[in-house]
Amino acid sequence: MSNEFREFLKKVGSGTHTGRDLNRQGMQVAMGMMLQQEATPAQIGAFMIAHRIKRPTPEELAGMLDAYDELGPVLPSLATATQPEWQNRVTVLSCPYDGRSRTAPVTPITALILAAAGVPVLMHGGDRMPTKYGTPLTEIWQGLGVDWTRLSLDETQKMLATTGLGFVYLPKHFPQAADLVPYRDQIGKRPPIASLELVWSPYAGKTHLVAGFVHPPSEDRFRITLELRDRSCYTTVKGLEGSCDLPRSRTAIIGTFGSIAGDKPPEWERLHLHPEEYGLGGHDVPLESDEKLIEDLRAVIEGKSIELTKSAIWNGGFYLWRCEVCPTLKLGIEKAEMFLKENVVAQKLKEVIHC
Structure with missing residues (x-):
C-alpha cells in the first residue's frame, strides 16, 4: 500500500463535511501514481469512485492533464521554418472513449473533410470500453479501411504530417492509461478520467481542441480547466451522446474561444445554430448496427444522397x-457538400488507406 496515495484518497473520499479538493500539483502526483500503478488496485478503485461522487474541480482536471503530459504520448509539432504553427494548428476531435450506441456518428467524415481542406486533424481513443461499450472510432475507421491500431507513434506522426490525419491509440501509445480502463467496469461508472480525455491534446504544437459534452456543468469545468492550461483556441459542443457531432434534431449549442490564426484577443462566444435554417434539419440518424453504419458512411463518402449525408x-x-x-x-x-459530391473526401480516404 502507498501511504502517500492513502493521504490523497482520504482527502477526496472523506465526505461532504470533511473531504477536501486536491490542488493541481497534488492531483498531478495522484494521477501519476495511478498511471504507474504505485497505488494498489484497491486504492485506485476507491479513488476513482470517490472522485466521481465528489466531482473533479477544474484545478484537479488540470493536474490530471499535467500527469498525462508528463507520462503520455506527445506528437511533435508540424511547424516548420516556412510554415508557422498557426498555419499548422491541429484540430483535436475529442469524443467519449466508450463510443456511440444510439446515434450514427459522422466524426470520421468530418475529419476527412477537414483534412481534405488542409486542416490537420488528430483523434484519440481506444477499443470498446465500459461503461457503455459503444461503437468506438477505431472500429469505424477499420470498417472504412484504415487501421489506426497497428501504427506506432512514429508512424502516426508520419500519417499526420503526410495526410493531415492521425489517431493516438490508447492501448498501443499510452498503455499506462489503458491499464486503468478495467476499473471503469468494476466501479460501474465513468470516472473523472473520462472527462479529462475530452480535453486532452496529445500534441506538442498549437491546437484547436474540440470537446463534446452532455451536461452544462461539464462545459463550465472544461472552460476553467482550459483557462488554467493557457489554451487559446477551443470549441465546446453539446453533441450527440457527448461527441463532437452536431445534432440535426435540435439547436446546436456551441461555445468558441479564440481563432485558428490567433490574430485577435480570444473571447468566449456562445452560438445557437439551427440546422433547419440551412435546409439540414431533421432527425438524428439512429445507429441500427455497425454493419449498417459502415455501409451508410461509405455511401456518404461515395457522394450518394442518403439521410446521413445531411448530417x-x-x-x-x-x-x-x-x-x-x-x-x-x-x-x-x-x-462540404461539394467535397462529397465531387469525390474529394473519397480521394482523401484512399490517400490515407494507401499511405
Whole structure:
C-alpha cells in the first residue's frame, strides 16, 4: 500500500463535511501514481469512485492533464521554418472513449473533410470500453479501411504530417492509461478520467481542441480547466451522446474561444445554430448496427444522397467555418457538400488507406 496515495484518497473520499479538493500539483502526483500503478488496485478503485461522487474541480482536471503530459504520448509539432504553427494548428476531435450506441456518428467524415481542406486533424481513443461499450472510432475507421491500431507513434506522426490525419491509440501509445480502463467496469461508472480525455491534446504544437459534452456543468469545468492550461483556441459542443457531432434534431449549442490564426484577443462566444435554417434539419440518424453504419458512411463518402449525408454536410460545413477555411457557415456547408459530391473526401480516404 502507498501511504502517500492513502493521504490523497482520504482527502477526496472523506465526505461532504470533511473531504477536501486536491490542488493541481497534488492531483498531478495522484494521477501519476495511478498511471504507474504505485497505488494498489484497491486504492485506485476507491479513488476513482470517490472522485466521481465528489466531482473533479477544474484545478484537479488540470493536474490530471499535467500527469498525462508528463507520462503520455506527445506528437511533435508540424511547424516548420516556412510554415508557422498557426498555419499548422491541429484540430483535436475529442469524443467519449466508450463510443456511440444510439446515434450514427459522422466524426470520421468530418475529419476527412477537414483534412481534405488542409486542416490537420488528430483523434484519440481506444477499443470498446465500459461503461457503455459503444461503437468506438477505431472500429469505424477499420470498417472504412484504415487501421489506426497497428501504427506506432512514429508512424502516426508520419500519417499526420503526410495526410493531415492521425489517431493516438490508447492501448498501443499510452498503455499506462489503458491499464486503468478495467476499473471503469468494476466501479460501474465513468470516472473523472473520462472527462479529462475530452480535453486532452496529445500534441506538442498549437491546437484547436474540440470537446463534446452532455451536461452544462461539464462545459463550465472544461472552460476553467482550459483557462488554467493557457489554451487559446477551443470549441465546446453539446453533441450527440457527448461527441463532437452536431445534432440535426435540435439547436446546436456551441461555445468558441479564440481563432485558428490567433490574430485577435480570444473571447468566449456562445452560438445557437439551427440546422433547419440551412435546409439540414431533421432527425438524428439512429445507429441500427455497425454493419449498417459502415455501409451508410461509405455511401456518404461515395457522394450518394442518403439521410446521413445531411448530417455529414451539417458537421463538415460547421467545422470548415470554425476552422476558418470558409468565411461563413453557408459557404462551409456548400464546400462540404461539394467535397462529397465531387469525390474529394473519397480521394482523401484512399490517400490515407494507401499511405
